[in-house]
Amino acid sequence: MEIVKSKKKISLAEFANTFFAFGIILIAALLAAELKPNLNLHRAIYSFLASSVLFIPAIYLYILHGKSANKNNYWLLLWIFSFLAYLVHLFYKVLLVPDNIKATFAIHGTAITASELVLALWWGLDISLAWFSDSSATWIEKQRIGVHIYAGLSFLVGTLIGQQGFARILGIILAIAILLSLLVRYHNTRNGRDSEDLPPGSYGLPLIGETIALAWDNHQFYRQRFQKYGSVFKTHLFGKPVIAFIGPEAFTFFLNQEYFTRAKANPQPIQELLDWESLPLLDGSEHRRRKKIILEAFTPQAFDKYIPLIEQTATYYLERWEQLSSFAWIPEYRKLSASLTNALFTGGSPGPESEAVGEIIETFLKGFTSIPINLRWNAYGKALQSRDKLLALIDKAIVQHRQQPQSDMLGLLLTVRGEDGSTLTDEQLRREVLHLFFAAYGGIYISLTYLSLTLAQHPEIMSRARQEVNQYAPSGSLNFAQLQNLVYLKQIAYELRRFYPINAATFFGLVKKETQFQNFRIPQSWGAVGGIHTTMHIPQIFPEPESFQPCRFATEKFASLPENSYVPHGGGARESHRCPGEDLITVLIKVMAVHLLRRYNWELPPQNLELNRNLFPIPRDDLKVKFGTYTENTKQKVS
Numbered sequence: 001m002e003i004v005k006s007k008k009k010i011s012l013a014e015f016a017n018t019f020f021a022f023g024i025i026l027i028a029a030l031l032a033a034e035l036k037p038n039l040n041l042h043r044a045i046y047s048f049l050a051s052s053v054l055f056i057p058a059i060y061l062y063i064l065h066g067k068s069a070n071k072n073n074y075w076l077l078l079w080i081f082s083f084l085a086y087l088v089h090l091f092y093k094v095l096l097v098p099d100n101i102k103a104t105f106a107i108h109g110t111a112i113t114a115s116e117l118v119l120a121l122w123w124g125l126d127i128s129l130a131w132f133s134d135s136s137a138t139w140i141e142k143q144r145i146g147v148h149i150y151a152g153l154s155f156l157v158g159t160l161i162g163q164q165g166f167a168r169i170l171g172i173i174l175a176i177a178i179l180l181s182l183l184v185r186y187h188n189t190r191n192g193r194d195s196e197d198l199p200p201g202s203y204g205l206p207l208i209g210e211t212i213a214l215a216w217d218n219h220q221f222y223r224q225r226f227q228k229y230g231s232v233f234k235t236h237l238f239g240k241p242v243i244a245f246i247g248p249e250a251f252t253f254f255l256n257q258e259y260f261t262r263a264k265a266n267p268q269p270i271q272e273l274l275d276w277e278s279l280p281l282l283d284g285s286e287h288r289r290r291k292k293i294i295l296e297a298f299t300p301q302a303f304d305k306y307i308p309l310i311e312q313t314a315t316y317y318l319e320r321w322e323q324l325s326s327f328a329w330i331p332e333y334r335k336l337s338a339s340l341t342n343a344l345f346t347g348g349s350p351g352p353e354s355e356a357v358g359e360i361i362e363t364f365l366k367g368f369t370s371i372p373i374n375l376r377w378n379a380y381g382k383a384l385q386s387r388d389k390l391l392a393l394i395d396k397a398i399v400q401h402r403q404q405p406q407s408d409m410l411g412l413l414l415t416v417r418g419e420d421g422s423t424l425t426d427e428q429l430r431r432e433v434l435h436l437f438f439a440a441y442g443g444i445y446i447s448l449t450y451l452s453l454t455l456a457q458h459p460e461i462m463s464r465a466r467q468e469v470n471q472y473a474p475s476g477s478l479n480f481a482q483l484q485n486l487v488y489l490k491q492i493a494y495e496l497r498r499f500y501p502i503n504a505a506t507f508f509g510l511v512k513k514e515t516q517f518q519n520f521r522i523p524q525s526w527g528a529v530g531g532i533h534t535t536m537h538i539p540q541i542f543p544e545p546e547s548f549q550p551c552r553f554a555t556e557k558f559a560s561l562p563e564n565s566y567v568p569h570g571g572g573a574r575e576s577h578r579c580p581g582e583d584l585i586t587v588l589i590k591v592m593a594v595h596l597l598r599r600y601n602w603e604l605p606p607q608n609l610e611l612n613r614n615l616f617p618i619p620r621d622d623l624k625v626k627f628g629t630y631t632e633n634t635k636q637k638v639s
Ligand code: HEM
Pocket: 279, 280, 281, 291, 435, 436, 439, 440, 441, 442, 443, 444, 447, 497, 502, 503, 505, 506, 507, 508, 532, 568, 569, 570, 571, 576, 577, 578, 579, 580, 581, 582, 584, 585
């Protein structure tokens, strides 16, 4: 048999157990009073003690509350019976003075009596809310914490101060029970056992959670936890509990906009560095509108405008490298990336001026992994100054592009319109371009670094790619249609982004409304994130994930992959938060590979090629290279 009130199901056994305890304790208290000379006074005192006895397990259970219905039912029943005993106490306290409450105030002091009456009213209200409503509204939860603190302090004062014997012992037991339950709760929370229906995982240290582990090595962070906990786990990052989703199924779930939003979801320093408002930090209709406009700058027609810029930049650096013949490639690729980014977004030419912009971007990027305190002279402060320098550059470029239209990406963005005919305001445009600077700079140099590294390490892949280039693009300038013939290079370009640890995870999301995944509760207002690199190294989906195999991306094989298993640029539709630069990076890798393979060959002298722990990991020795021209005679020997 069950006592069903509202949606609560309290079993008869639960009710009987607590009622029996209540009955015995109250009767014992009232009988004990009978033995004392001043009956009503002692009835009031002993019923207060009876209420305290019932209050101790109630507050213990409340502090340790979790999903267990049984535990919660016992809390509610003890909370109610303790309250009833407290009413008995008040009843006798008032009855002590036959006249009225006013006299009670006079005898016991206004503050104490008023405080007791307020407690009784608040407690009664809370019981009504707990019994009759199933709402877990924040204000109900907050007032419940409040009334428990209030009642706890009242009982502690009532039993410890000026009391002796049994009352004082009760006070000490109450204090110990509260301390113990707080300790157990803290311990459970730290170890992720606070609620059995949450995903597994750990919250790490108080306040900072697991943020240091993430900053130390963001790729290892997700990889290790995925191995330990599986495709969904909880953690605590940047002052907030976060749930990570890894693997196609979990990643797809994370993309569901009914439950997750990107608006106001990212740590405050990321938002500040990106000047608060650009695609990754927006959601809903404004994100859709802007994304449609931005995507207009990533079409095949647009790529045909950028390909000459890429070729011009590639040629500039290839000639320089030919002269240098022996150098560290990563600093060079950073310069190339700066020149190309500057060409796309401000109309700059390759060379020292653009490379100086690269240094501003580098300082800006350091802000994303620094301690977010703006002191002007520290990394974060300098990153914010660099952000403002980039914004000033963009403002200047917008004015210049208006005066003299150009066919770079900024030129296109100034003219394109969304479906509803709207354009970006200058304020919106400068912030979007700031983010594009950030996204493109890293994406370009990292992809080209991995391309050069891979081709040097796999002569058979380099040779096959060279044959394809000689067959379909042996000379002359390139265009998008011609690049479509380079099928093997496309496979290499895709495998590079699967194989190497570029992005460990997506931008952060926020749980809009509570939901469930694989029977785990995903609580409202928690952070959420999709694991990228780990998702692409699941052996059931990508066999032998640690081996570089471009053939995984042969058309049929690629088409048969589960949804959201290949996610180097995020997942979902183009209009969602998926990176718009995806196809541009394929174009870039192809153009660079064509220009490298048509004329050059390279070898890597002995060095440490192990990847470091950077946000985008790179070989520790900066990829030293011996670079020269390629001829059939030298058969892939550096000249
Ligand atoms: C190897 C190169 C690149 C990689 C691996 C990459 C990866 C990513 C990833 C993982 C995201 C976040 C997706 C999410 O939060 O769900 C993203 C977002 C974005 N990326 Fe890229 N990206 C690359 C290059 C580029 C380039 C070259 C551009 C532009 C020129 C670009 C522009 C963007 C933009 C605008 C967003 C925000 C999209 C949105 O929130 O709607 N990315 N990228």
